[in-house]
Amino acid sequence: MFFLFSRVILLNYNMLSINNIITSAVGYLPKWLAKPFANPYVAGENQEDVLKKVKVLNESGMCATVDMLGEHTKDQDEAKSVTNQYCEIFQKISGLNLDCNISVKPTHVGLDISYELARDNFLKLTSTAKRFSNFLRIDMESSKGTNHTIKVYKECKLVYDNVGLVLQAYLKRSVDDLKLLSKQSFNSRICKGIYNESSQISFNSRVNINENYIKMAKLMHQSSSYAAYATHDQDLIDQLIAWIKANKISKSSFEFQVLYGVPMQGRLEQLINQGYKVRIYVPYGKDWFDYSVRRLKENPNIIKYVLKNFLKSN
Numbered sequence: 457m458f459f460l461f462s463r464v465i466l467l468n469y470n471m472l473s474i475n476n477i478i479t480s481a482v483g484y485l486p487k488w489l490a491k492p493f494a495n496p497y498v499a500g501e502n503q504e505d506v507l508k509k510v511k512v513l514n515e516s517g518m519c520a521t522v523d524m525l526g527e528h529t530k531d532q533d534e535a536k537s538v539t540n541q542y543c544e545i546f547q548k549i550s551g552l553n554l555d556c557n558i559s560v561k562p563t564h565v566g567l568d569i570s571y572e573l574a575r576d577n578f579l580k581l582t583s584t585a586k587r588f589s590n591f592l593r594i595d596m597e598s599s600k601g602t603n604h605t606i607k608v609y610k611e612c613k614l615v616y617d618n619v620g621l622v623l624q625a626y627l628k629r630s631v632d633d634l635k636l637l638s639k640q641s642f643n644s645r646i647c648k649g650i651y652n653e654s655s656q657i658s659f660n661s662r663v664n665i666n667e668n669y670i671k672m673a674k675l676m677h678q679s680s681s682y683a684a685y686a687t688h689d690q691d692l693i694d695q696l697i698a699w700i701k702a703n704k705i706s707k708s709s710f711e712f713q714v715l716y717g718v719p720m721q722g723r724l725e726q727l728i729n730q731g732y733k734v735r736i737y738v739p740y741g742k743d744w745f746d747y748s749v750r751r752l753k754e755n756p757n758i759i760k761y762v763l764k765n766f767l768k769s770n
């Protein structure tokens with residue numbers, strides 16, 4: 457099969473449609489065969505795998521945030537076990553002296569089961585972050601959970617200041633949320649948002665989402681909040697940098713974030729050389745398959761990089 461793929465490259469057929477065909481097929485392949493295509497996006501299946509990758513990232517000047525794959529946990533014991541595993545990672549990060557924090561999805565630690573369960577698990581994570589002088593990022597999922605996620609964030613913030621949230625630029629409510637939350641010390645990742653939301657509550661066009669993103673960046677700066685600009689959109693990064701330079705915004709008040717494995721055409725190294733902080737969101741875990749198929753569907757160009765690497769190593 458790989459021999460066939462390499463012939464295809466040598467013959468220089470239309471790469472885009474080939475990428476799309478392979479992307480569609482990957483979801484139906486047995487896992488062992490799909491793994492080479494999934495590999496760029498996930499750091500491995502266990503804590504040791506992910507922490508090794510984080511060390512390599514740190515050595516190349518990037519910091520990291522680790523995410524255990526999984527969401528919509530339906531079982532209380534499972535939600536507690538996920539929480540305990542995250543606590544263990546905080547401890548290992550500290551032991552290995554890595555520049556790395558943790559990102560946790562509310563439904564992974566029980567928000568679909570009950571608010572109280574998710575809150576208790578997040579409070580445990582916050583206390584552990586505090587014990588190891590680390591930072592906890594609460595990811596934002598679909599708009600069904602936004603109110604509860606903000607509420608849980610506020611409760612955690614009472615325990616320890618080093619807790620942050622995510623706000624999504626595609627949601628019309630986000631500017632108001634930002635204004636309220638930034639009245640006290642605030643650290644937020646700003647991303648576009650990945651879930652399907654109705655046009656009543658969200659912006660649908662790229663232009664409007666990017667406009668709102670920039671508006672939120674300006675509000676983060678005005679309120680002296682710490683911003684994590686999470687995007688692979690090179691035009692948006694250009695716009696942010698132009699605004700940052702024009703307003704002489706301190707490099708210590710923000711960072712850039714990207715997902716592990718998404719090709720950035722040398723942009724990250726460029727940002728680091730210019731003195732900007734770059735953090736990679738590194739997912740790991742047994743649920744790598746569905747996550748990777750979703751990533752491939754978002755960017756079929758990845759296939760090209762995987763095939764190139766495969767051909768180089770064979």
Ligand SMILES: Cc1cc2nc3c(=O)[nH]c(=O)nc-3n(C[C@H](O)[C@H](O)[C@H](O)COP(=O)(O)OP(=O)(O)OC[C@H]3O[C@@H](n4cnc5c(N)ncnc54)[C@H](O)[C@@H]3O)c2cc1C
Nearest residue numbers: 595596622647648649650686687688689713714715737755
């Ligand atoms: C560090 C980080 C954390 C995030 N956390 C959250 C969160 O908590 N909640 C939430 O709703 N969303 C989250 N997201 C996802 C985010 O909301 C966007 O959906 C996603 O990043 C795509 O938007 P973009 O800004 O990269 O711009 P786009 O304009 O969508 O993408 C720009 C280009 O980047 C490439 N690209 C973008 N995303 C991917 C991908 N995933 N895989 C492969 N290629 C890609 C594509 O080639 C695309 O053309 C996060 C994203 C990042 C980078």
